[in-house]
Amino acid sequence: MELDQRYWNDRYLNNTAKWDLGQISTPIKEYVDGITNKNVKILIPGAGNSYEAEYLHKIGFSDITVIDIASEPLLNLESRLPKSHNLKLIKEDFFNHQGNYDLIIEQTFLCALELRFRESYPIKMSDLLNSNGILAGVLFTIDKNRSEPPFGGTMEEYRKLFEPLFKIETLEPCYNSVPDRKNKEVFIQFKKK
Template sequence: MQALDQQYWNNRYQQKETGWDIGYPSTPLKEYIDQLDNKDIAILIPGCGNSYEAEYLLEKGFSNITLIDIAPSLTKKLEEKFAKELNKRIRIITGDFFEQQQQYDLILEQTFFCALDPSMREQYVQKMYELLKPGGKLVGVLFGRSFEGGPPFGGSREEYEPLFSKKFKIEILEACYNSIKPREGTELFVKMARSVNRES
């Protein structure tokens, strides 16, 4: 299988091979954002893509948003797109998610987990744990189906529950009731809190 590295993802964006891009914030995340009262929490969106969720967060008045993506052709466009708010309410990092160090109150998951080779899932869980403040939340959508080849790489609730419960208190892991029509019946909404007593 081809390496899912910076060159791979950069080429996908340059060639507009972005079938995961729906062109607007996904409904499950949009409706979750609508419930948040504290606009000053530190929010991270890893593997951020075209960052429609970040646009929505800015519209709603959030003031501490960080975007990370490995593809420089994409992040350059994002810097232009968010120029007015850049380094004020929004920060854009070109780089590897697994090398990040800062901590956040909330991490939004939207088609990042499914873009990683499944062999990296334990590493993903560990890094999410490290990047969240104690009690911080990992919230988003995971695929609840399998795919031929990949990316995207799918999975199931039965796989995800033991994977995440090592580091997180799982508050919600259930079928999305508000998926967009093309993804109906294939998505799981997740809301997990970083456990405060699981350091290893």
């Protein structure tokens, strides 16, 4: 099975987007609530319906870019935003995206990618970040050997994967997960080296 644009778009159209929380997740909300500089350049890749982007916009962040390979969630997001919004909603493969950001928010994106992309992901994230830029969010610690996403990993695997390119500032069990994800995810804050 190829996890391509059609696969993801169909999951939204068939109402099988089980990962969709219908609202911003608590760990991401608490994290962004603590950021005082509302002008940081933010990227949310594999954003889906991105209640995160909607919330960031609502609380005054001024530079938000959202990428998804599937059009359906981007249309959904657009329909929920005010007409005059200035978010950049881009239908594109993350690995083709060019840009430079201060903060990239991860939520159920790495786990959506086939395992063959594991090494490319930190490299691309580092390329897209400004110096001292931050990759922050949540990563699943469920099993990675599954026939379909989500593909998880262990804290040790994540440490090894990111350490060459990032300073691991936070990599710890997430204390404020939504109930369904309790004890199944870690919070990360990695600073580009």
